[in-house]
Amino acid sequence: MPSYPQPALPRKAPARPPRALPLTRQALPLVALLVALTGCSSPLMSPQAPTLPAQAGQQALASASECCQTLADLPYRPLPANETLTLDFTPQTPAHGFTDGKSFFQAFSLPANAGPLTLDVTSPIRDGQVFAPTLLVLDAAFQPVRQVTSETLEVRRPTGFSGARLSGRFSVAPGPGASYLVIYSRDTDRQATTTYESEEKAYARVRGLAEPAVPDPVAAHTATGSLTLTVAPLTSGGLLSSPSPASASAIPPVAAPTSPPRQAPTGIASAAPATAEPAFDYRRMIEAALKAGDVELALELAERAERNGETGTRAWLAERLQTRTP
Amino acid sequence: MFGSYSTSRRRYLAVLIGASCAMPLLAHAEINPDFFGYARSGIGSTSGGGSQTCFRAAGAPAKYRLGNECETYAEIGLGAQLYQQDEASFDFASRVAYVTAQDNDDESLQDEDNNISLREMYVSGTGVIAGLPSASLWAGKRFYKRHDIHMNDFYYWDVSGPGVGISDIDVGTGALSFAWTRSEGNDDGDGLFPDAGQQISDDTLDARWSGIPVNPGGSLELGLDYGRSSLPDWQQDYYDDQGVDYDEGDKGWMATLEHTQSDWFGGSNKFVVQYATDGIITRDGNAVGRGTGTLRQEGSMWRVIDQGQVWLAPDKLDMLYALIYEDKDMDDNTGRQWFSAGVRPVYYWSDIMSTAVELGYDHIEPQGGVTGYNDGDHDLTKLTIAQQWSAGRGALIRPTIRLFATYANWSGDAYNDARESYSLDTGAGPNNVDIDDSDGLTFGAQMEVWWGS
Numbered sequence: 148m149p150s151y152p153q154p155a156l157p158r159k160a161p162a163r164p165p166r167a168l169p170l171t172r173q174a175l176p177l178v179a180l181l182v183a184l185t186g187c188s189s190p191l192m193s194p195q196a197p198t199l200p201a202q203a204g205q206q207a208l209a210s211a212s213e214c215c216q217t218l219a220d221l222p223y224r225p226l227p228a229n230e231t232l233t234l235d236f237t238p239q240t241p242a243h244g245f246t247d248g249k250s251f252f253q254a255f256s257l258p259a260n261a262g263p264l265t266l267d268v269t270s271p272i273r274d275g276q277v278f279a280p281t282l283l284v285l286d287a288a289f290q291p292v293r294q295v296t297s298e299t300l301e302v303r304r305p306t307g308f309s310g311a312r313l314s315g316r317f318s319v320a321p322g323p324g325a326s327y328l329v330i331y332s333r334d335t336d337r338q339a340t341t342t343y344e345s346e347e348k349a350y351a352r353v354r355g356l357a358e359p360a361v362p363d364p365v366a367a368h369t370a371t372g373s374l375t376l377t378v379a380p381l382t383s384g385g386l387l388s389s390p391s392p393a394s395a396s397a398i399p400p401v402a403a404p405t406s407p408p409r410q411a412p413t414g415i416a417s418a419a420p421a422t423a424e425p426a427f428d429y430r431r432m433i434e435a436a437l438k439a440g441d442v443e444l445a446l447e448l449a450e451r452a453e454r455n456g457e458t459g460t461r462a463w464l465a466e467r468l469q470t471r472t473p
Numbered sequence: 474m475f476g477s478y479s480t481s482r483r484r485y486l487a488v489l490i491g492a493s494c495a496m497p498l499l500a501h502a503e504i505n506p507d508f509f510g511y512a513r514s515g516i517g518s519t520s521g522g523g524s525q526t527c528f529r530a531a532g533a534p535a536k537y538r539l540g541n542e543c544e545t546y547a548e549i550g551l552g553a554q555l556y557q558q559d560e561a562s563f564d565f566a567s568r569v570a571y572v573t574a575q576d577n578d579d580e581s582l583q584d585e586d587n588n589i590s591l592r593e594m595y596v597s598g599t600g601v602i603a604g605l606p607s608a609s610l611w612a613g614k615r616f617y618k619r620h621d622i623h624m625n626d627f628y629y630w631d632v633s634g635p636g637v638g639i640s641d642i643d644v645g646t647g648a649l650s651f652a653w654t655r656s657e658g659n660d661d662g663d664g665l666f667p668d669a670g671q672q673i674s675d676d677t678l679d680a681r682w683s684g685i686p687v688n689p690g691g692s693l694e695l696g697l698d699y700g701r702s703s704l705p706d707w708q709q710d711y712y713d714d715q716g717v718d719y720d721e722g723d724k725g726w727m728a729t730l731e732h733t734q735s736d737w738f739g740g741s742n743k744f745v746v747q748y749a750t751d752g753i754i755t756r757d758g759n760a761v762g763r764g765t766g767t768l769r770q771e772g773s774m775w776r777v778i779d780q781g782q783v784w785l786a787p788d789k790l791d792m793l794y795a796l797i798y799e800d801k802d803m804d805d806n807t808g809r810q811w812f813s814a815g816v817r818p819v820y821y822w823s824d825i826m827s828t829a830v831e832l833g834y835d836h837i838e839p840q841g842g843v844t845g846y847n848d849g850d851h852d853l854t855k856l857t858i859a860q861q862w863s864a865g866r867g868a869l870i871r872p873t874i875r876l877f878a879t880y881a882n883w884s885g886d887a888y889n890d891a892r893e894s895y896s897l898d899t900g901a902g903p904n905n906v907d908i909d910d911s912d913g914l915t916f917g918a919q920m921e922v923w924w925g926s
Contacts, residue, residue: 346870353923353924354616360684
């Protein structure tokens with residue numbers, strides 16, 4: 148395993164002691180407070196790992212041993228259906244030689260019964276570098292069916308509440324056609340760079356100052372880094388999350404009104420898996436997909452609805468699409 | 474007074490109702506509003522009692538700001554891109570600024586320290602002029618390409634106001650911008666003009682050539698501002714009757730040369746030279762390149778600035794610095810020389826926590842005719858230590874919450890017997906040091922934030 152320099156721990160004493168000045172007595176408690184706050188600062192520090200320099204990360208990747216022979220062998224872990232994950236790509240992370248490049252990766256099995264999901268990927272630019280991810284969706288047979296590359300991610304400028312970052316959103320309908328998700332970076336991802344707005348320019352922009360005459364900083368795309376992945380049910384965001392007559396219809400009529408859906412008595416539950424998918428309101432899902440601009444997903448959902456006996460969904464979607472296009 | 478207040482409140486209500494009715498319409502048009510702004514607020518005390526005193530040398534137009542700001546100040550901005558087709562787009566922006574003395578929960582606009590002002594309300598159209606695809610045509614009130622020193626909140630080039638202009642015309646080597654802006658004054662406020670409500674309108678014409686590459690990593694900006702009072706016949710008649718010679722003192726121009734160096738110890742450096750004349754200079758306030766509404770002000774001003782940010786140890790220690798020399802030479806000897814220097818090193822313990830130290834020095838040499846403050850040479854030194862929690866590392870990363878202690882030391886008495894400015898400027902905030910004190914200590918906490926996508 149390659150080693151890289153660990154940054155020295157912050158020292159306790161202030162960097163530069165102030166010159167001796169006639170501080171009056173009243174100042175002492177405050178100075179003491181400041182010193183105390185400095186001393187017990189560790190709980191307030193963010194536990195963020197130090198940024199591994201781009202070159203060291205690339206070297207670590209080059210010398211990393213591959214974990215697996217095929218995509219089917221990757222160590223998949225279940226993806227929670229409603230959570231924000233912080234994914235670290237470090238020299239300790241498993242590496243695999245993908246067809247488009249060797250990379251550290253994170254692999255997930257998609258929750259089969261969760262319904263369509265939105266995935267928000269945010270990769271912060273830190274210390275002039277960023278992990279530019281590609282997301283690969285595999286079917287149940289571990290065959291790639293969809294690839295969201297880092298070029299499709301947007302560069303978001305610093306807003307004052309969050310720094311410059313790459314981010315993107317896409318949706319996926321877990322099922323036999325979309326069973327696994329792999330996040331990695333291709334060779335082409337790492338050859339590219341990201342130009343972003345500096346904090347100085349962001350400040351000038353929001354305060355109506357003249358734009359500083361300094362070039363925009365450029366972030367290197369690294370083999371290691373960290374990103375956040377927010378997984379949420381497609382219909383949970385925005386107005387659709389509030390209970391409405393439409394959402395009530397999503398509950399299968401067999402369920403008792405007092406019990407949550409899909410928590411049938413145990414005896415029936417074990418007999419139930421004949422139904423591969425829970426009964427949910429396809430049309431509502433399709434609406435949500437259209438609202439999210441994901442026509443591909445809407446079509447897929449319509450196909451699935453047809454397969455599950457909801458004939459007419461395809462025609463209904465066609466009509467919807469027609470009314471959407473002026 | 475109360476009547477007009479309630480009337481205006483009713484009007485606000487009507488506007489609010491109007492706005493809420495308009496909301497669905499806006500949503501339908503798929504407007505994505507930009508929300509942007511700036512704010513600072515906090516609490517402080519003066520050692521020995523009283524609220525926080527803020528230390529500014531009398532005669533200086535600025536003070537080093539870390540742990541030395543006594544007011545709550547905020548700008549709330551709302552804007553949106555309203556149109557975008559092919560290469561043409563129209564954007565709208567508005568900004569309201571709020572300032573309060575930060576001494577109570579409910580602070581009334583009837584108190585002189587509190588104010589709400591509409592600072593921006595403009596539309597810019599980019600790519601709307603045939604043949605000038607990069608240029609923006611704009612009209613309305615706006616902050617116009619302001620130049621400042623962050624550390625002491627000093628604006629050295631700022632012709633903001635109601636205006637019209639065309640900016641960022643690509644000329645191959647850099648870009649040209651032209652603007653006409655409006656300001657207003659009251660002839661030095663000496664009461665000569667009979668009705669304070671009848672002000673003098675000033676026009677400022679501003680031309681800039683920016684982004685001229687001159688050396689590796691370095692670029693130059695050149696600017697010229699011309700300001701004059703625009704007197705209608707009846708005002709001219711009035712001043713003729715009063716025997717006021719307004720031929721020279723109402724006009725003035727300012728030239729600016731600014732060199733920006735990037736790749737400068739991990740940060741950047743700006744070197745600025747400015748020269749200004751007559752009516753574009755203000756005697757006591759700050760000369761920013763804008764007409765001032767004065768009629769009898771004659772003289773000249775030189776100003777030299779070097780300022781910037783450097784990283785002394787990458788990711789561990791950065792520093793803001795500023796050096797200013799300004800010489801206002803007024804014909805009636807009411808000018809002064811101002812020398813100012815400051816540094817703000819910040820040590821980053823982590824991504825969140827840092828310790829900042831700010832050392833600032835201001836020296837004033839008044840001309841013989843100065844009244845209203847200490848007419849001898851005087852200076853002020855302030856030192857602040859602050860423990861800060863911020864959303865990252867770097868001098869321009871916010872939001873920040875800070876605890877601070879500030880010590881200041883100055884020459885001469887703080888105030889005169891009437892507690893008016895002497896060596897300390899009473900306008901900088903509460904005045905809670907004693908008249909004959911020559912140093913003071915304050916402490917407190919402050920937040921500072923800016924945002925906007």
